[in-house]
Amino acid sequence: MSTETLKIKKNGHRLNGFSTSDIGDDHLFTGLETPMKKDAFKLSDEEKKERISILFEEIMDVMGLDLTDDSLQGTPKRVAKMYIDEIFSGLNPANKPKVALFDNKYKYNQMLVEKNITFYSNCEHHFVPIIGKAHVAYISSGKVIGLSKLNRIVQYYAKRPQVQERLTNQIAEELKTILQTEDVAVIIDAKHLCVSSRGIKDDTSATVTTYYGGQFNTPEKIRELQNYLNN
Numbered sequence: 001m002s003t004e005t006l007k008i009k010k011n012g013h014r015l016n017g018f019s020t021s022d023i024g025d026d027h028l029f030t031g032l033e034t035p036m037k038k039d040a041f042k043l044s045d046e047e048k049k050e051r052i053s054i055l056f057e058e059i060m061d062v063m064g065l066d067l068t069d070d071s072l073q074g075t076p077k078r079v080a081k082m083y084i085d086e087i088f089s090g091l092n093p094a095n096k097p098k099v100a101l102f103d104n105k106y107k108y109n110q111m112l113v114e115k116n117i118t119f120y121s122n123c124e125h126h127f128v129p130i131i132g133k134a135h136v137a138y139i140s141s142g143k144v145i146g147l148s149k150l151n152r153i154v155q156y157y158a159k160r161p162q163v164q165e166r167l168t169n170q171i172a173e174e175l176k177t178i179l180q181t182e183d184v185a186v187i188i189d190a191k192h193l194c195v196s197s198r199g200i201k202d203d204t205s206a207t208v209t210t211y212y213g214g215q216f217n218t219p220e221k222i223r224e225l226q227n228y229l230n231n
């Protein structure tokens with residue numbers, strides 16, 4: 001066995017007994033929390049952009065692209081800015097939406113459904129887009145939040161390298177904490193570009209994930225919710 005192979009064997013992480021290459025394109029995930037390093041925020045956003053720009057320039061250079069070309073020159077900086085300020089801004093808790101709670105003055109005690117929230121995320125296994133719709137619902141425990149906040153919470157967690165199951169659960173956990181209730185539901189219906197544009201190249205499949213907490217976890221409530229989503 002060559003030293004090279006030995007090194008890979010020694011350093012290779014195994015997940016449920018499978019190596020990274022065994023897992024291949026299967027989208028496994030390891031937990032509810034986005035895996036972050038302890039010192040994730042040691043560098044400022046500006047320092048991160050600087051480093052990413054240098055590293056991305058290297059990737060382009062290794063691929064043989066001519067970085068002196070007018071069209072490519074600005075790309076490393078643009079990608080770095082886009083990563084930190086936009087598509088991965090949800091990694092930084094400082095960007096978490098501030099949500100104000102209000103008393104449920106109208107005593108509305110049925111489910112509230114905010115449907116068809118369009119989001120763009122990125123698959124953490126391939127760094128290509130996940131595009132989908134999220135539907136979120138809750139039954140007030142006496143507190144309510146502004147409707148746009150439901151949308152903002154979805155967008156915040158979408159702006160991370162993600163797997164759809166974790167995105168679903170992270171949104172649900174956040175809603176439960178903010179609204180002080182178990183009675184929340186999250187349904188996500190999304191297309192993964194790593195499945196449609198490459199790999200198995202299936203353009204028609206979509207992935208659906210659900211979270212039904214508390215009162216939502218009954219056949220009646222699920223049917224009621226599905227009814228609203230189908231109309």
Ligand SMILES: [Zn+2]
Pocket residue numbers: 027123124125126127192194195
């Ligand atoms: Zn993927």
